[in-house]
Amino acid sequence: MTTAIEIRNVNKQFVLRHTRSMKEAFVWLMKGRKGDLSERFHALSDVSLTVEQGESVALLGFNGSGKSTLLKHMSGVMRPDSGSVRTRGRVAGLIEVGAGFHPDLSGRDNVYLNGAILGMDRDEIEAKFDSIVEFSEIGQFIDTEVKFYSSGMYLRLAFAVAVHTDPEVFLIDEILAVGDEPFQKKCIARIRELAAEGKTLVVVSHDLDMVAKICERGVLLDHGNVLMDGPVRDVIERLRSN
Numbered sequence: 001m002t003t004a005i006e007i008r009n010v011n012k013q014f015v016l017r018h019t020r021s022m023k024e025a026f027v028w029l030m031k032g033r034k035g036d037l038s039e040r041f042h043a044l045s046d047v048s049l050t051v052e053q054g055e056s057v058a059l060l061g062f063n064g065s066g067k068s069t070l071l072k073h074m075s076g077v078m079r080p081d082s083g084s085v086r087t088r089g090r091v092a093g094l095i096e097v098g099a100g101f102h103p104d105l106s107g108r109d110n111v112y113l114n115g116a117i118l119g120m121d122r123d124e125i126e127a128k129f130d131s132i133v134e135f136s137e138i139g140q141f142i143d144t145e146v147k148f149y150s151s152g153m154y155l156r157l158a159f160a161v162a163v164h165t166d167p168e169v170f171l172i173d174e175i176l177a178v179g180d181e182p183f184q185k186k187c188i189a190r191i192r193e194l195a196a197e198g199k200t201l202v203v204v205s206h207d208l209d210m211v212a213k214i215c216e217r218g219v220l221l222d223h224g225n226v227l228m229d230g231p232v233r234d235v236i237e238r239l240r241s242n
């Protein structure tokens with residue numbers, strides 16, 4: 001088996017900023033700025049995870065457990081404080097709706113921009129352009145500036161570009177939730193096709209029924225720790241029993 005994603009002993013801390021009173025700040029200054037006015041907390045604590053090529057994995061857990069943070073490390077938009085993240089092949093991340101889109105450019109220009117960001121060259125984008133627009137069902141709005149798009153329209157175009165990049169690894173965060181039902185169904189069907197073609201998928205979603213249909217394996221996160229890793233149905237059962 002070939003490894004698609006290897007996460008080793010990853011730690012990620014964030015700084016929590018608190019609003020302090022003038023008095024607290026004054027005392028802190030008078031004491032020679034000893035200690036820290038901000039607090040740190042672990043969003044990911046020593047997380048290790050290996051995803052083999054062709055696996056479909058759901059990252060599960062309650063709000064704030066670290067799912068999106070872990071996905072962002074896989075996509076490379078976030079770097080760990082310590083530990084390592086390795087991926088093999090082209091990675092397409094649908095992490096924030098419209099991330100990588102430029103608001104003042106038209107849908108058409110953004111297809112070229114986003115396609116290039118995701119690793120396609122101009123000829124490849126040109127060859128796939130009509131198919132991308134057809135999948136997105138954006139139609140006549142393709143020449144409208146995307147700042148006038150609804151969040152669902154953003155998602156449609158972003159998803160359409162991403163699936164046409166023919167990625168080896170496909171990372172999907174909650175975003176499918178903003179699509180309407182027919183489009184969601186179409187996306188899920190396409191994601192299942194990708195899985196059947198042997199692509200590697202990592203999905204973050206609170207829609208447990210949907211996740212159970214798409215993924216075989218589940219990884220349960222809790223306060224930045226991996227609590228359970230196993231067949232998706234078992235992990236969902238554990239999550240629901242909490």
Ligand SMILES: Nc1ncnc2c1ncn2[C@@H]1O[C@H](COP(=O)(O)OP(=O)(O)OP(=O)(O)O)[C@@H](O)[C@H]1O
Pocket residue numbers: 014015043061062063064065066067068069070
């Ligand atoms: N850039 C950031 N700066 C500071 N804190 C952050 C940042 N990104 C995430 N966090 C914090 O890290 C924790 C984990 O966030 P994350 O978005 O990974 O959780 P999640 O499991 O995806 O949650 P949800 O189910 O609500 O989407 C949260 O407490 C969040 O507030």
